Amino acid sequence: MSYIAHIRSSDGKVQTVREHLLGVERLSGYFGDKIGVGNVASIAGLLHDVGKNSPAFRDYILEAVQNPNHPPKRGSVDHSTAGGKLLYEKFHNDDQPISRQLIAEILGNVIISHHSGLQDFLSPDLSSDYLRRVKEKVIDDFRGMVEEFYTSTSSYKALEQKMKSSENELIDVIKRNPQSQRLTLMFLTKYIFSCLIDADRTDSRYFEENTAMNTPHDNPKLFEQYHSKLTEYLNKLSANKHSQSKINQLRADMSQQCEDFARNPSGIYTLSIPTGGGKTLASLRYALKHSLTFGKERIIYVVPYTTIIEQNAQEVRRILEDDVNILEHHSNVVTEEESTGDYRYAKDKPLTLAKDNWESPIIFTTMVQFLNTIYSNSTRNSRRMHNLANSVIIFDEVQSLPIKCTSLLNEALNFLNKVCRSSILLCTATQPALDFVEEKVDSIDGEVIQNLDEISGAFKRVEAVDRTNSKGWGTEDLSQFILDQMEVNPNILIILNTKTVVRKLFNQLKEDDPDLLIYHLSTSMCAAHRQNTLEKVKHCLEKGEKVVCLSTQLIEAGVDISFDCVIRSLAGLDSIAQAMGRCNRHGKHDLRYTYIINHNEENLNHLKTIKIGAEITGKMLRDQMYIQYTEGLLSPKMIRFYFENFYRELENELDYYVPSLDNYIFHLLSQNEKYMKAYVHKKGEKLPLQLHTSTKTAGKYFNVIDQQTTSVLVPYEGEGKEIIAELNGDPSIEEMSALLKKVQPYMVNVYDHELNELSKQQSVVHLWEGRILALQENAYDREFGVTIAEEGKMDPHFI
CATH class of the missing domain: 3.40.50.300 (P-loop containing nucleotide triphosphate hydrolases)
Incomplete structure (x- = not known):
């Protein structure tokens, strides 16, 4: 009898472990190919569920299906450690080259973590979550799992050949960003993790829905259509009688400069259009032309606040005449929970497998969600990272970045540009001095607008x-x-x-x-x-x-x-x-x-x-x-003076200091010298690993805003109430995917103390066993929004 990966809810059909591993291998490799690490990513897919090749897991999953009301204890059978342990035992010996040990560590961590978030190679208590799993943990029938894998799925020789090819890919990646090798390896680990998470959930969804793999968006064709529609719209504006005003002529000139500049190679560029100069459409014009010229896969707008996502997305939808392919992602609807992935079959599948992976051609999101995608340790956030590759990423009002995230953003931009082949546009009238700080953007490759001094004066x-x-x-x-x-x-x-x-x-x-x-x-x-x-x-x-x-x-x-x-x-x-x-x-x-x-x-x-x-x-x-x-307080020199003084005053906070650790997140993810020195002092020897980042610890403490918040769904207007009612029903995976998009404009982030008070007032409704939170109508005010001190005053029209 073949070993079981999944059992379809609708008809009880089995997906074998072999079928699932090969399916995830193909998808993960496809995602990895975008940055030249297809072999590395495909190995992660090939080995991630080796632990399901066991009688114990087969019994576990059968019992979960046969007794849905009394399933076995969640996670009682560990299926995610075996693949990482296989890699450690076979490819992490002293006689193996360092490059192969690095591959084994990266992939091993990705595999053991694919249901819980990446683990620490070295933790604050000087232990290693990674070694505890791949070296010390005893897995019943481990040899049997490995033999079944070699017999049914892939030979050892084929795996060894993939590892050799992976080493060459790793060396190439390091060469692309040689100034920050440690950080590059950390980012690469997160990227491969993203490939695996998305491939695993996508393959599982295809099986559960009994559908073939979707044909990817024909983005070049879409972008060609978008470019034509945007050009037509701008031409109509130029023909308008109001277009002859000085400001409108300058806007048109800057827009044309963006179109012309798009022919430059991918890089990190500034777009310093004065406030009110038409940044959104000018940057879109650059992004569409650049995508067509250099084959970019998607365009991602990153804005500081959720306020402007709706406005900008609505304007772009109207001009491009497309309501389907433009995604708004304000916040995470689903609260993250550490999970073994062995979800309760009938109930959890729609929420776990719903599409939430930034695969749309044009995406509007916030700086919080962008940084969470890279630095948060949750699987739901991490799943999106690979879709940042080979993209045009536009940061609107980049100066609004929280000061503690400065170094983290700069290094992320370096990786996305140099390794992931993405083009970065930093848009603002008040450019922050990101090249002034110690951990800086390696190279600002140029300013899009050439006659900036003249334009700034004219815009006063x-x-x-x-x-x-x-x-x-x-x-x-x-x-x-x-x-x-x-x-x-x-x-x-x-x-x-x-x-x-x-x-x-x-x-x-x-x-x-x-x-x-x-x-x-x-x-x-x-x-x-x-x-x-x-x-x-x-x-x-x-x-x-x-x-x-x-x-x-x-x-x-x-x-x-x-x-x-x-x-x-x-x-x-x-x-x-x-x-x-x-x-x-x-x-x-x-x-x-x-x-x-x-x-x-x-x-x-x-x-x-x-x-x-x-x-x-x-x-x-x-x-x-x-x-x-001439420009007064807002002259470029005054703005530069302000930011240099601002960064100088807060230089000890640029690397994201964590008081309870007396350490910096930036350091935890790079050299991690403090814990390395403490480990040597305590153990009298070096950590027996090439990598020593504290990824799990960094993710635990990382919050873009200072206080922890939770997203709650609010009953604003009829649609907000309708969405709450639909989520309270029994949506399919496809319906849940649509709801997760539809719900975005009706979310509010509340601080923990506010959520506690709302809960005391019994104003919080728990949907999907608490993984989605909604508010009662008495907690939402028609003028002020979420309210705690007194009952809300919703208009009768809204109720």
Whole structure:
């Protein structure tokens, strides 16, 4: 009787271990070929489930199917260690070359970890998760599993030949990024891990759905169509009578420069279009042309906040006339849990096997999700990494990167460009000095816009006015200042640094002028809610109605909206520049003003980077260093000066310091000297491995934002409620895949203390055994979004 990998739920058909291993081998190798490591990745697929070649696993899976209500203990049969142990025993002897030992370690870790996340080669307690599994753990009938593999699936000679070919691939990868060999090996391990995870789940899905492998997207044909539609749209804009304005002519010129620049080889480039200069479409024009010229597989937009994903994706969908192939990925819908992968057959398959792998031709996602894809240790995040290869990756408002992730982002960009053959575009009007820090981007290959000084001066349509003072502004004083400004400015945007003071000012303005039309924006609202609010505000602006919009900094990055007046609470110069970009955005008036105030009720003690940024900007305002430049405070030299001082002030935090470890995540993933020295001191010998990264530990502590958050689904409008109802049903794998896309605009990230309080109020609904969380209607407010202090006030229209 053949050994069993899977049993189909619909008809009880068996997929043998041999069939599954060969299927995953092909897919994983295909993913690896994108960066020239097809043999390395295919070995991972070939060996990942060798441990299922056993009577014990066959009995386990049969019992799980026959007794769905009382299945065997999850993970009671270890099937993931055997493949890694085989590699260690056969290819990690002292007589093996170092390159082969490296391959054995990379693949061994990938295989033993494919249901739980990559393991540490060396942990903080100076043990090795990897050695514990591949060397020390005793596996019943291990020899029988290996013999069955050689008999039914692949000979030892064939495996040895693949290993030899893999060594050549490894050497080639190291040559592409020789300055950072340790980091390159770490990234390569994560890349192969991604190939295996996606191949394993995809092959399992094909079997479960009883379908053949999908034909890959014909992206070159799609990109050709997209390029034609974008060109046609831009030509129509040029024919419009409003296109003759100075700003629109400059936008058209910069857009054309992006088209022309796309003929340059793949590299890391800056696109420093001034705020309001049409970055989204200009960068799309570059990306489509570059993809067609150099055969790139997909285009990925990485934005700082979920706020602008909906807006940008909607605009691109409208212009390209495609609602199917453009993916928005705001956040992870499913909470990650460590799993053996032996999911309860009928119930867990749709959630586990649903497509969530960034295979779409155009993707809009956040910096949080991008960095999680590379540095988080969860299998759901890691699955997407290989689809970053051979792509055009556009970072919109890259200066919004959290300071602690600076070194990690820079090295990721180096790997993606040099090894993964991706082209990187760093877009912002305020370019951060990423070449100033120690762990820097190795090479900024050029600026797309050639006449940048001339364009920056021509785009000046707003002036910063310093209204900071020694005592600071209180909420009541600020409310009165806004009302006074309304006498001369019919619409005003106010941006403050914390949600608390935004809400307080909202209530104060309502009290001071009950008839005033006021809207609120914050990250407590889901993307759909924020987008609807923005549309209402834009409608008021178009009709010339008096309106006030209060927001946290989320409105600054890329939101296409223009106010006659902006008031900005003191922050970093990059934030001030972005706020100014929401004022007189299209040059409707000759000159308008952005007032910079210092709010004395903002508590920035837990927002260190905002606090330091505000201090540096405050000093620049007091010293009036900028008056010598035509562009004023936002001149390129002032921006460079600001970022150099910002990075200098925070130089000890660029590598992502973890206080509880007294160590840096960057170090854990590279040399790991601290633990290596401690190991030698304790053991009196070197670690008997070529690799010594603490990948699992780094993943455990890695969070892009300082406080841990969880994504929850909110019942906003009819569709939010409908999605919750559908998830509460019994969707198929295909239906679940569609739901995971559909649900994105209705997610909100809440901090742990907020989630605990919501749970105490019994406002959290647990779907799919707690792997998806949703809120009750009483916890979502029609004005402020997720609310804890009092019951929400959802409009009857939404219920």
